[in-house]
Amino acid sequence: MHAPVDEVRLTSLAHGGGCGCKLAPAVLQDLLSEMPRSAPFANLLVGTETADDAAVWDLDGTTSIIATTDFFMPMVDDPHTFGRIAATNAISDVYAMGGTPIFALAIVGMPIDKMDPADICQILAGGASICAEAGIPVAGGHSIDCPEPVYGLAVIGTCATSRIKRNSSARAGDALILTKGIGIGVYSAAIKKDRLSDRAYEEMVASTTLLNRIGPRLAANAAVSAVTDVTGFGILGHSLEMSRGAGASVQLYLEALPLLDEAAALAQEGCVTGASHRNWNSYSDAVTLPDDLADWQRHLLTDPQTSGGLLVAVASEEAEKLVGDIRGSGFPRAAIVGCVEAGAPGVRVVKQRKPV
Known part of the structure; x- marks a missing residue:
């Protein structure tokens, strides 16, 4: 789990790790507010307007191109594993739109005066191994000398x-399904404190390197109205x-x-990330929590997920069947976690789902 004592730990070279490195939602919203609108481009079906997972360009009315990029600093010390996690996370955005990835470009920033070149090679090899699992090549990329290690991919897909499944097209009455477990940020914080067990480490790696390749199947399901991936x-x-x-x-069922x-x-x-605090400070005014919710429970709700699961809005009458299908496709933790209701935008957390 950890680097040998005579080696520099990869996580010690970065101030943050995984999707916990993301800018806080409020900061990102302020920055994007200064971006020019994409309205003049009729073929741009998905841009920055709805905080979606990837950009989508309609080629001819039949086929669309999906483009995304994602990169971050290491959350684990093993370089090969870091590369695998970062690549899985980047490819997920294409799956979340319902697309199939076709190739990737590597994004590499490394402190070459602090890192063994062999470790950098292992990061690249880890990323390439996940791309091979997804059936795509790493067709190029760009690298720079950087104060902290950064790795990720730009990924192109089609659909x-x-x-195309947006994050903005859920319908009142839909059930919400989450396909992976929550707690990656907590585990990442525990690594920093040398408090994560070997078993939990293996669990984290298994989750963060599990490709969300079920995305295209969800896109083909007419009962599914919206999809997004749960990350930072x-x-x-x-x-x-x-x-x-x-x-x-949106209503979420805590239990x-x-x-x-x-x-x-x-x-x-107390194994929580700084990103968990920043997340809560950014959107707490739009969230209603149970009065007796403990702080540690709130931190799980705001916990940044690296290479997290897909959040799927589906017609309620089809939800149980779809959960079974998702579990059978290699996502055993998939569960109905909430619902979409008519009303003003916001999220309300309740302890339990009401009996139907």
């Missing part, structure tokens, strides 16, 4: 235009983006949220 803003932040995009309210095995215990011990 039938009629099957936590389940609360990405549910809120879905809520605002749809112009509807239904799938957690990684040691996430609750570690959160109670």
